[in-house]
Amino acid sequence: MDEAKSERYYLVREDILPEALVKTIQAKEMLAAGEAKTVHEAADRAGLSRSAFYKYKDGIHPLSKLDRERIVTISMDLLHRSGILSKVLAVIAGLDGNVLTIHQTIPLQGKANVVLSVETSNMGDNVVRLLDAIRGQDGVARATVIGQG
Known part of the structure; x- marks a missing residue:
């Protein structure tokens, strides 16, 4: 497989992640818990633009979720x-x-x-x-x- 196309994963401490990634996780958690009904509401409450949410949402997951x-x-x-x-x-x-x-x-x-x-x-x-x-x-x-x- 071409290395440019292969997926690589990293385990990274939250405090060194860019703010947009942390806020994306917060928005996803609000949606999953039912605390926000729409992506717009969750992104707004997390202080994140919807475009940033959509950019990162499929690429970041809590380790506990992946483990389960x-x-x-x-x-x-x-x-x-x-x-x-x-x-x-x-x-x-x-x-x-x-x-x-x-x-x-x-x-x-x-x-x-x-x-x-x-x-x-x-x-x-x-x-x-x-x-x-x-x-x-x-x-x-x-x-x-x-x-x-």
Whole structure:
């Protein structure tokens, strides 16, 4: 990968961050807590321009949030029978997983490929237990992790 295009991350103490970055975090926290209803209101209360907020909002996150968010991507082949995907989703929910995205192909030769992105931060990152539970469901022909972050 071209180094100019690769993402690099740093752990930086708040007191040495530029003021605009600190205020961006403050505005994001107000929005997340419901203390501000709009970006305009949050930016105004934090003493930040909206353009600065939009410039930095996707690039700065509290370390505690990044540490908690764990997303695993699972690819599965499911038999083309009613209710199988629903049962898999129930298993994930029962283990405190949160399904973020679902992509399913049209069934061919009696099987459909389904790719799920699952937030596992409330599961203690026990991906093996999750996979075992999914594989144990009737109608799941294959389940494997294809990405983790």
